[in-house]
Amino acid sequence: MAEDKKGENKYSIIIPTYNERLNIALIIYLVFKHLKDFNFEVIVVDDGSPDGTQDIVKQLQQVYGEDHILLRPRAKKLGLGTAYVHGLKHASGNFVVIMDADLSHHPKYLPSFIKKQIETGASIVTGTRYVTGGGVHGWNLMRKLTSRGANVLAQTLLWPGVSDLTGSFRLYRKSALEDIISSVVSKGYVFQMEMIVRATRKGYHIEEVPITFVDRVYGSSKLGGSEIVEYLKGLLYLLVTT
Amino acid sequence: MKHIVKIMAILVAISAFWIGLLQAAVIPESYTWLLPLYFIVSLGCYGLLMVGVGLMQFPTCPQEAVLLQQDIREAKDFMKKNGVDIGPD
Ligand SMILES: Nc1nc2c(ncn2[C@@H]2O[C@H](COP(=O)(O)OP(=O)(O)OP(=O)(O)O)[C@@H](O)[C@H]2O)c(=O)[nH]1
Ligand SMILES: [Mg+2]
Numbered sequence: 212m213a214e215d216k217k218g219e220n221k222y223s224i225i226i227p228t229y230n231e232r233l234n235i236a237l238i239i240y241l242v243f244k245h246l247k248d249f250n251f252e253v254i255v256v257d258d259g260s261p262d263g264t265q266d267i268v269k270q271l272q273q274v275y276g277e278d279h280i281l282l283r284p285r286a287k288k289l290g291l292g293t294a295y296v297h298g299l300k301h302a303s304g305n306f307v308v309i310m311d312a313d314l315s316h317h318p319k320y321l322p323s324f325i326k327k328q329i330e331t332g333a334s335i336v337t338g339t340r341y342v343t344g345g346g347v348h349g350w351n352l353m354r355k356l357t358s359r360g361a362n363v364l365a366q367t368l369l370w371p372g373v374s375d376l377t378g379s380f381r382l383y384r385k386s387a388l389e390d391i392i393s394s395v396v397s398k399g400y401v402f403q404m405e406m407i408v409r410a411t412r413k414g415y416h417i418e419e420v421p422i423t424f425v426d427r428v429y430g431s432s433k434l435g436g437s438e439i440v441e442y443l444k445g446l447l448y449l450l451v452t453t
Numbered sequence: 454m455k456h457i458v459k460i461m462a463i464l465v466a467i468s469a470f471w472i473g474l475l476q477a478a479v480i481p482e483s484y485t486w487l488l489p490l491y492f493i494v495s496l497g498c499y500g501l502l503m504v505g506v507g508l509m510q511f512p513t514c515p516q517e518a519v520l521l522q523q524d525i526r527e528a529k530d531f532m533k534k535n536g537v538d539i540g541p542d
Binding site: 240274345 | 504508536539540
């Protein structure tokens with residue numbers, strides 16, 4: 212049977228969405244295209260998007276089957292960190308992938324995450340933009356500068372053990388994700404940084420694979436505000452608590 | 454051990470070494486007094502250098518944006534064929 216060839220691992224791909232009507236259709240198409248040789252499910256955690264993201268997901272369920280696409284919505288916008296926790300509760304795989312819906316995280320890299328995990332037995336495989344084979348497209352000089360500055364500061368002060376702290380395209384052993392996420396309190400993208408730093412401190416085996424990051428084409432960014440201040444606060448918080 | 458403790462420990466070790474130098478007087482005292490200043494300045498230079506090098510070598514991938522556009526077209530075609538209403542454009 213075809214199922215046997217796919218091995219015993221199952222990958223639950225958690226995609227949080229807020230107003231990603233078009234993107235969610237595109238990314239699910241690409242996930243199915245690139246993961247056809249694996250056991251997987253997609254878990255969409257939509258926070259009551261007013262643009263009808265959930266309607267699209269329901270239509271996609273008709274096309275791809277409800278056992279492959281799980282819609283686990285919440286009533287209102289409650290933030291990213293808790294969206295992952297919510298999705299994780301419904302995950303039936305022994306591995307979990309976390310990725311954004313906005314196509315900045317391209318599903319074509321999923322097989323390389325999985326391959327890396329199988330080769331190394333790692334508990335976490337994290338995508339990095341800052342090694343050969345990786346890269347970013349669509350950032351202006353200011354964005355590059357803050358990104359590099361933030362990275363140098365974090366590498367010098369935190370010794371995080373990974374080259375890309377704020378990236379959020381990652382594969383986790385489910386038990387590892389459950390363990391780490393329960394001790395994380397930060398919000399916004401400090402959340403991603405806290406996840407990986409806590410994982411390093413807990414001694415989890417972490418591996419990296421190169422990914423490219425193309426800035427979002429459709430829809431609008433949900434983060435914002437005083438990002439630099441938030442980042443510095445997060446750094447300080449991690450210094451004294453990890 | 455919290456990470457800040459590790460960093461403090463390193464700073465204390467460096468200070469102890471410096472005080473040792475002051476007392477042993479192996480190099481002229483006026484030089485020794487300047488060492489902390491040199492330390493801070495070189496730390497700052499290191500940071501600026503790393504950011505500068507990082508900026509110059511910032512990995513970009515313009516071809517990926519082109520590939521993504523192809524993937525988007527492919528996905529949109531599929532959705533149209535399967536009657537998923539993703540709206541115009
Ligand atoms: N469920 C849920 N998803 C969210 C929430 N905020 C953001 N998201 C989703 O999380 C992912 C990342 O959000 P983005 O707005 O792309 O954040 P970002 O990648 O840092 O910002 P950009 O650079 O503009 O892409 C996207 O898939 C969003 O739809 C939220 O409150 N709830
Ligand atoms: Mg994004």
